[in-house]
Amino acid sequence: MTTQTQLAVGDIAPDFLLTDAEGRTVSKADFAGRSVILYFYPKAASPGCTIEACDFRDNLSALSAAGFEVLGISPDDTDSLREFAAEEGLTFSLLSDEGAAVARAYGSFGPKTIGEHTVLGTQRSTFVIGPDGTLTHAEYDVDARGHVARLRTQLLP
Template identity: 50%
Template sequence: MSERLQPGEPAPAFTLPDADGNPVSLADYAGRKVIVYFYPAAMTPGCTKQACDFTDSLDLLSAAGYDVVGVSPDAPAKLAKFRSKENLKVTLVGDPEKRVLQEYGAFGEKTMYGRKITGVIRSTVIVDEQGRVERALYNVRATGHVAKLIKDLGI
């Protein structure tokens, strides 16, 4: 089980390939707030709903100073297909080795349909302009999460 991040601690640095295979690093967002959200798999119903909600709210989040990066264990080719199929505007990066997922506490034991399994824990980490964890939310729901996040952030 990976450790969950706590507010105030440095967010783990990462560089992962985006849907086009280009490297995306947390350092690319220095000086801006970034919402890093972790989801189990591209092109599944809940993950699609969440990605579409972030895309639909991207202008609002951007205007409030937030960038959005979605992280899943998917390969860039699958992310590209997902982005194209759903017309997504958020940056999607893949972590097939699940290293970043583990560093962020977004991979481990969870309960699904009453059974304990090991997998991606749907999570959202808000990183401030200095690269520190502002909020770390675990076991979030796919539906309604973005609206709740916007409300909680006062946007």
């Protein structure tokens, strides 16, 4: 099993064109001139992903006030994302990356251990895309618990 090449601060963020939970097409170009927190998570409604999504939800006003848009990306289909957003009251966009092409482009796809098994899949990671389209933050192997608080410490004045 091989991993993708990881991105670093200063790299140009790969383009993406995905469908959100409401069926709208969303692209990197839609956010030109703005700062975006793009986070990858493995599975909607799983325990760690729920903790992380709710943490972003609970901190969304502070992140928005500081000029950041939040986008969550997972390999789930749009129906699963819509249900997840409704169940947890998520008010930021969740994007469907079925086939994990965008996760691969960001180096967020590879082997991960679940119990005693190693499988290939989307790995928890977070990126901040600056207004010029380059990465100002790149973090792999993110721990869901406390992640947004750590991110706020790094991003907010």
